[in-house]
Amino acid sequence: MLRICKQRTLLANCLNKLNMELALSVLFIALTISLLFSLSKLISSPHRAPLPPGPVPLPIIGNLLDLDRQPHSSLACLAKVYGPVISLKLGITAAIVISSPEAAREVLQKKDAFFSARSVPDSSRAYNYHDASMFFLPSTSPLWRRNRSICAVNLFSARSLETSREMREQKAHDIIDCFRKKAGHPVDIGHILFSGMLNVISNVLFSQDIVDINSESPQEFEELIKDSINANFKPNISDFFPLLRLLDLQGRRSTAAHYHRRYYKTFNVIMDTRLQHRRNGGKNYGDFLDSLLDLLAESKISRKEIQILLTELFGAGSHTTSVIMEWAMGELLHDSITMAKAQAEVREVFASQTLEESDILDLPYLQAVIKEVMRLHPPGSLLLHKAIEDGVTLRGYRVPREAQVLVNAWAIGRDPKVWTEPDVFRPERFLEKHISFHGRDFEFIPFGSGKKICPGLPFAVRIVPFLLALMLAEFDWRLPDGMEPKDVDLTENFAGVLELAVPLHAIPVPVNN
Known part of the structure; x- marks a missing residue:
């Protein structure tokens, strides 16, 4: 028995030694192949451009520790150290961060064909949402072009916007009526604006x-939209280590699927009700849904594609616009002098007439206020793109294929090389120099630029100044007891959209009282 045990021990030792030698051999071969592959690439590409500079990545996690909960801000700090084009490793995912107008122009205009797509977070793969999403599809996609065309013709053309103008004005007055009902008491401005x-x-x-x-x-x-947007932008280990996607370790994709089911259930009820209305001989509303159902009847769009399109339009159209207006009210309440100037302009121009949406062109100072708000607090602080080919360079640096390309609109809007006193809220700067937010002036790109510029821009530039003008014309705004302008908290919170960390409360006081 002792002899058998000794034989088994000897055999085990031999096997262990063999396994160790085999593992070392495999490791040596792998390292040799890797080294030879790297050398071959260097030999075959002697003039290959270098990667942009950046902080040294740690093993496995890369530069994840260099970011915090406010990535737009931490990336701006890194740009001050490493320059306007930097390279990061987020897990095993390569990222190139752009923080200057010149580099942004190269990404969004000069070489936009190479950066026409966006990296898809794993949460947006639920129900294959990304396959029909205008946000994620590359601008070369026929489906992207079709959806953009549907929106351009039926929603955002000058004719469509004029057709829906009266309705928008009525709904804006509904918001004013809501504030009026709560006059004399502190109100959650962001909540009412979002609703x-x-x-x-x-x-x-x-x-x-x-x-x-x-x-x-x-x-x-309301909760569905905010929660779903926030969920899509929460850090997800599956995005940093794509091989782990199947496991969905943090449950981000399953959570997103839950939100999609709720969206689609809501839209299905609305669509089915309208289809039944049509079958019963009801009138044609002439709205966007009627246009979509006409396309559905002609098999030019599917029901799922309609659901995804409506989901995107609600998320982008409601949350971002209300956030812009809440930021505007926050900055004005924080700066009583600017508030007084804006109110004086609105009330002087419209002292003897009813304010209409078309009259906003007569309010240059109010327009400057909105531009200054969007310079400091662009809702989409990080513009997301992706390199779709290898061999592309930016400012002389190589961009790997499939790398995320993040254009930091927040950092560009606060670049001291471009803006005097960049962190100071001063709307007058936009009266001194004409700068458009239509994507042509790359020092100011709150809506993006190029083919992937926000399609709802024509809508936003009408409703935001009109509603803000109504709020300033109809009410004086007071802070809750004990608060002074300096106490207004303008801390930012990155939750997909750059929003106020602390909800803004103020007291509406009707001016006709």
């Missing part, structure tokens, strides 16, 4: 309100 904008969007899309604007607490559809 009101949801109804603006829902009436543009399918001619009905989707929430009760007078509700004191967030409603199901």
